[in-house]
Amino acid sequence: MGKTAWIFPGQGTQYVGMGKDFYDKFDDSKEIFDRAASILGIDMAKLVFEANDNINITEYTQIAIVTTCIAMLEQVKKAGLKADVCAGLSLGEYPALIASGVMSFDDGIQVVRKRGILMQEAVKPGTGAMAAVLGMDNETIEKVCAGIEGIVTVANYNCTGQLVISGEKQAVEAAGEELKKCGAKKIIPLNVSGPFHSPMLRGAGEKLFKVLEQVDIMDPNPPYVANVNARFITKKDSIKELLAEQVHSSVRWQQSVENMISEGVDTFIEIGPGKTLTSFVKKINRECKVINIEKIEDLDKLQEIADR
Numbered sequence: 101m102g103k104t105a106w107i108f109p110g111q112g113t114q115y116v117g118m119g120k121d122f123y124d125k126f127d128d129s130k131e132i133f134d135r136a137a138s139i140l141g142i143d144m145a146k147l148v149f150e151a152n153d154n155i156n157i158t159e160y161t162q163i164a165i166v167t168t169c170i171a172m173l174e175q176v177k178k179a180g181l182k183a184d185v186c187a188g189l190s191l192g193e194y195p196a197l198i199a200s201g202v203m204s205f206d207d208g209i210q211v212v213r214k215r216g217i218l219m220q221e222a223v224k225p226g227t228g229a230m231a232a233v234l235g236m237d238n239e240t241i242e243k244v245c246a247g248i249e250g251i252v253t254v255a256n257y258n259c260t261g262q263l264v265i266s267g268e269k270q271a272v273e274a275a276g277e278e279l280k281k282c283g284a285k286k287i288i289p290l291n292v293s294g295p296f297h298s299p300m301l302r303g304a305g306e307k308l309f310k311v312l313e314q315v316d317i318m319d320p321n322p323p324y325v326a327n328v329n330a331r332f333i334t335k336k337d338s339i340k341e342l343l344a345e346q347v348h349s350s351v352r353w354q355q356s357v358e359n360m361i362s363e364g365v366d367t368f369i370e371i372g373p374g375k376t377l378t379s380f381v382k383k384i385n386r387e388c389k390v391i392n393i394e395k396i397e398d399l400d401k402l403q404e405i406a407d408r
Contacts, residue, residue, distance in 0.1 A: 102366030104181065104405070107381075108169050108188035108195040110351075112292075113374035114161050119168035120149045121396045122175060129171040136167040136209050158293050162191050162216035163209060169195035169372040170205055172393055176371055179402040183369075185332065185360055187325040189353050189377060190256070190297065193346065200320040202339060207315045214311045219294060219347065222304035228295030229272040230255060233263045235285025241265065244282060248275045255297035256351045259380040264290065266298035301348040309344035330355035332363065353377075357384045367405060369393060 122129040123145065137144040140163060147154060147164055154160040173195065188196035191212070198208045233241055238254075241263055245252045250271030256264035265275055272295075276287040295301065317339050323332045326342045330352040333339060357368075357380070370377045370392040378392045391401045 103184035103360075103364045104367040104369065105360050105365045106173070106176070106183040106186045106196070106199055107368055107370050107377050108186075108192035108199075109165070109370065109372045109374055109376050110188065110190035110192040111158070111161055111165065111296075112290075113372065113376055114155055114165050115373060116151050116155060117149055118164075118373040118394075119171050122171050123149070125396060126171075126175055128174045132171040132174060132205065133167055135205065136163065139206055139209055140213055158220040159213070159216040162194075162212050162219075165191060165372065166195050166198075166209060166212050170198055172371050173199055175396075175399055176369065176393055176402065179399065181369070181402055181405060183322050185323050185325060185363070185365060186320075187356050187360065188327075189258075189380075190327065190346070190351050192372070192377075193324070193327050193343070195372070196324050197320075197339075200322055200324045201318055202320050202324065202336065203315060203317060211308075211311060211315060215308055215347070218304040218307050218311075219296060219301060222301045223294050225293070227269060228267065228298070228300055229269040230264055230266040230290040230292050230295060231272055231276050232286075232288040232290060233265060233276075233279055233284050234288070235261050236263075236279060236283060237261075238263065240282055241279065241284075244278050245275050248278065250274070251295075251299055253298050254350050255295075257354045259354050259357075259383040261383070262380075264297075266295045267300060268295070297347070297349060297351055299348055305344045305347035308347055309340060312340040312343055315340075325356045325360060327351045327353070327356070330359050332359070353380060354384055357381055361385055361388065367391075369402075369405075 133144045186196040186200045250268045252267035252271035252275045255266035317336045367389040
């Protein structure tokens, strides 16, 4: 039997009502929401389960997703399955860190709250943009972005044939037009509140590092894979620097998955709202076993793995 990875989704997967069945049925999952509410002074049940606009605002979105992921993780742990490695896409790196024991949930949710605010406030509304680029190789996209006047870089290496670019609004739009001329199948502008994972958020990363300086960090157990360099992290020494850099650097998700596979991972369990990472992993390597845990009934899928 190969190794198992727990993977956690990022911003954009949120929706009203995510995790409510876990909240209603399991006391320990409910306790996660209640703890977040107590720590942050925010009614998390109202934020996540009742129709509202805040859930799509970065400073609230991030705490909502992380709380939901960890509430679901509590039940995955009960199934008796252990992870050999953890990873997450962008914001998803934080539930991965909590799952790896790098930081406590209490510390983690406070860092995420401050991270969301810093990212929200980093750039004036309307000055930045992000766009998905479909059907084009990485090298061509990187070359085109490098030739555009202004700030535009690769924000996310999601999977084969799907990248996200980010930066100044005009530069992103210009890059999109040039990429279409070069043969990109589709350019999809993303409905986001800022140019995440671009140099425009360097200041936010520097401020986040000061927040992280006050947080107790432990050696990962199991290891986790960092977004910035797609490497297995086994010691705590560089984690704060990596997390600060992650805010304004490319998320190397495809490379992270490829590295996990090369280290013997053949089963990926996505824990959290949506099936985004499940889709990415399948596109990266169809031979891997991938399941997502989003609803209570999904927990039955874990037994199949446990019986192997």
